Amino acid sequence: MENYSDLQxxxxxxxxxxxxxxxxxxxxxxxxxxxxxxxxxxxxxxxFMKHIDALEQAKLISTRKSGRVRTCTLNHAAxxxxxxxxxxxxAVWAGRFDNLDGLLDQLESTKNxx
Amino acid sequence: MENYSDLQxxxxxxxxxxxxxxxxxxxxxxxxxxxxxxxxxxxxxxxFMKHIDALEQAKLISTRKSGRVRTCTLNHAAxxxxxxxxxxxxAVWAGRFDNLDGLLDQLESTKNxx
DNA sequence: CCATTACTTTGCCATTGATCTAACTATTCA
DNA sequence: TGAATAGTTAGATCAATGGCAAAGTAATGG
Numbered sequence: 001m002e003n004y005s006d007l008q009x010x011x012x013x014x015x016x017x018x019x020x021x022x023x024x025x026x027x028x029x030x031x032x033x034x035x036x037x038x039x040x041x042x043x044x045x046x047x048f049m050k051h052i053d054a055l056e057q058a059k060l061i062s063t064r065k066s067g068r069v070r071t072c073t074l075n076h077a078a079x080x081x082x083x084x085x086x087x088x089x090x091a092v093w094a095g096r097f098d099n100l101d102g103l104l105d106q107l108e109s110t111k112n113x114x
Numbered sequence: 115m116e117n118y119s120d121l122q123x124x125x126x127x128x129x130x131x132x133x134x135x136x137x138x139x140x141x142x143x144x145x146x147x148x149x150x151x152x153x154x155x156x157x158x159x160x161x162f163m164k165h166i167d168a169l170e171q172a173k174l175i176s177t178r179k180s181g182r183v184r185t186c187t188l189n190h191a192a193x194x195x196x197x198x199x200x201x202x203x204x205a206v207w208a209g210r211f212d213n214l215d216g217l218l219d220q221l222e223s224t225k226n227x228x
Numbered sequence: 229c230c231a232t233t234a235c236t237t238t239g240c241c242a243t244t245g246a247t248c249t250a251a252c253t254a255t256t257c258a
Numbered sequence: 259t260g261a262a263t264a265g266t267t268a269g270a271t272c273a274a275t276g277g278c279a280a281a282g283t284a285a286t287g288g
Contacts, residue, residue, distance in 0.1 A: 009132055016130035017276085018123055021199075028206040035234060045235065047277055054275095068234045068285040076207055083200035085135075086193065092142040093190055131246085149264065159265065161247055168245095182255045182264045230288090237282070244275075252267070258260095 010058040011082045019043070020051050027061060027074035034063075034070045124172040125196045133157070134165050141175060141188035148177075148184045 014020050023037055038048040052072060055061045060079060063072045128134050137151055152162040166186060169175045174193065177186045 005132075012126075012135065013130045016127045018119075019276090021126065025203060025206075028203045033234085043276090044278060046237080046279085049236075050276075065235085068283095070235070074207065076204075079200065079203060079207075083197065083204065086197035086200065089139060089142045089193060090190075090197070092139075093188065093193075133246090147264085157246090158248065160249085160267080163265070164246075179265085182253095184265070231286100232288100233284100233286075235283085235285100238280085239278105241278080242276090245273085246271105247273100248269100248271075250268090252265105254263100254265085256261100256263075258262100 007059065008082070008085065011060060011078060012085075014054050014058040014060055015082065017051065017054075019048075020055055023051060023055060023072075024060060024074065024079065027072060031071050031073040034072065037072060121173065122196070122199065125174060125192060126199075128168050128172040128174055129196065131165065131168075133162075134169055137165060137169060137186075138174060138188065138193065141186060145185050145187040148186065151186060 015024070019041060022040070026032060026037055026040075034045075034049065034052055037052070038045060041048060043051075052061070052063065052070075055072075056063055058078070059075055061072050061074055063070050065071075129138070133155060136154070140146060140151055140154075148159075148163065148166055151166070152159060155162060157165075166175070166177065166184075169186075170177055172192070173189055175186050175188055177184050179185075
């Protein structure tokens with residue numbers, strides 16, 4: 001029910017929304033309560049909470065309730081995992097040039113050695 | 115009509131879809147025609163074309179039609195720009211450790227606020 | 229114990245997004 | 259020229275998303 005690419009997909013989906021990206025940005029500075037996070041946004045609490053829920057389901061954040069206050073914490077690992085997708089793409093793309101160089105090197109070297 | 119964060123938003127939105135991410139992955143290996151790109155997907159051409167249009171509008175790819183064939187090319191710069199968002203978040207988060215003392219002070223003081 | 233605070237639940241609605249089919253245009257090739 | 263190819267346009271459907279208001283619950287603070 002929860003394989004790797006489902007989760008990756010959830011992460012990308014969740015980051016597609018500017019409010020949620022802003023929340024992530026906010027949480028890079030450290031944990032915060034729902035109300036604190038919500039303050040900058042012109043949204044009602046229920047609406048904002050849906051974004052929090054979405055972030056939590058994608059495991060980009062985790063939350064803990066103590067008393068009546070819910071505190072949210074960024075899950076750095078999840079963010080780093082998403083970043084790795086970009087790194088992989090760049091690696092493939094860059095690899096083309098590496099291969100091109102490699103090919104040229106190889107052609108060069110076959111003149112001299114095996 | 116096309117400022118920086120509109121474009122960033124468009125990029126994130128476009129990458130939220132698994133089909134479009136797969137197209138990007140495909141194009142890291144080099145340019146390809148619409149039909150070639152579409153082949154692996156169980157989608158009709160019109161549907162697939164919408165994904166191509168979305169990618170192009172977000173400037174993640176560019177396309178050129180020659181005869182009846184449209185060829186798509188990945189815009190590496192746009193992909194790299196998106197990657198940078200993650201790098202920035204990581205930078206802030208990592209920066210916290212440099213400021214750990216300051217952070218603890220801050221947490222202390224926010225406990226006493228109302 | 230009463231008011232306030234900080235969510236939470238519920239129910240609703242408008243918009244957007246991804247998909248399809250059907251029919252059309254423009255190229256290419258035999 | 260006529261058939262196949264490659265993409266395009268138009269219109270419809272349906273689910274998911276993001277938003278709201280209203281009312282409820284469960285801590286605190288005085």
